[in-house]
Amino acid sequence: MVDGVRLSLIDETSRADHYHLTAEDKCYYLYEYTSHRDYSFSTTNNLISNLKKKPSQAGQPHYWYKGQAIGNCARSLAAALNANWLANATLVPVPGSKAADHPDHDDRIERICRLMRQPSPDVRALVRQGASTNASHEVAQGDRVTVEQLLDLYTIDEALALPPPQAIGIVDDVLTAGTHYRAMHTVLSGRFPGVAIIGLFVARRVFPDDPLIFGDV
Known part of the structure; x- marks a missing residue:
């Protein structure tokens, strides 16, 4: 999934699908993941399904x-990113839904970041999550974690805060509502004011055309 891969920017034509994003946010993605479809629907759905194995x-x-899947995502992101930007930026993985002491604690996003080799990037798990939450792709809309709940759980790992980042890329697998991105951006911009922050996603969530299965998931 590397040949000819390019990053696309969330803009006014797609921002409404990710309602926690604002016009000031710069969020980029590689592919589109179709909600309510299983792994057999598309190459991207298969990739994300494998990526989220517990x-x-x-x-x-x-x-x-x-x-x-982790290796494929790392290679594709590295190929699509500007090498000069990557050499000077700090990649910050979004923490998984499960805390470090949980059997399903998943560091897949950090592993993706560390496997980008063009050049070897500055990867820091600057944001820590203090307790486990529901995985968004496994629960109904009303049971999903909110921005406010994440802000109560997220803290900066001060042991990793120096030297201050010159630029930050918040990295995650799928952009849905933008809940985690919004909370991450709030915490990081508060700790590192004035530092440019962008979002980098393997895929953004899109809805299927069939109205019978159209929904908020």
Whole structure:
């Protein structure tokens, strides 16, 4: 999934699909993930399905595809990013929904960041999550974590804060409403005022055309 890969910018034609984003946010994505469709629907749906395999499934044969998906995402993002920007920016992975002591704690986004090799980037898990939350792709809309709840859980790891970043890329797999991005941006911009921040996503969520399965997930 690397040949000819390009980043697209969320703009006025797509921002309404991600309602926590503002006109000032600069968020980029590689692919489109179709909600309410399984892994067989598209190459991107298959990629994201493999990426989200739970660490508690590590002993099962299909878990091998998770590592393959992580590598594919890293190569595609590295190929699409400006090399000069990547050499001077700090990549900050969005924490997984499960805290470090949970059996399904997942560092897939940090692993994607660290595998970008053009050149080897500055990767810092600057934002820590203090407790587990529901994974957004596994629960109904009303049970999903909110920006306010994330702000109560997110803290800056001060041991990683120096030297101050020159630019920040918030990295995640799928952009849905923009909840995690908004909370991450708020915390990081508060700690590092004036530093330019962008969002980098493997995919953005889009809805299927079939109105029978159209929804908010």
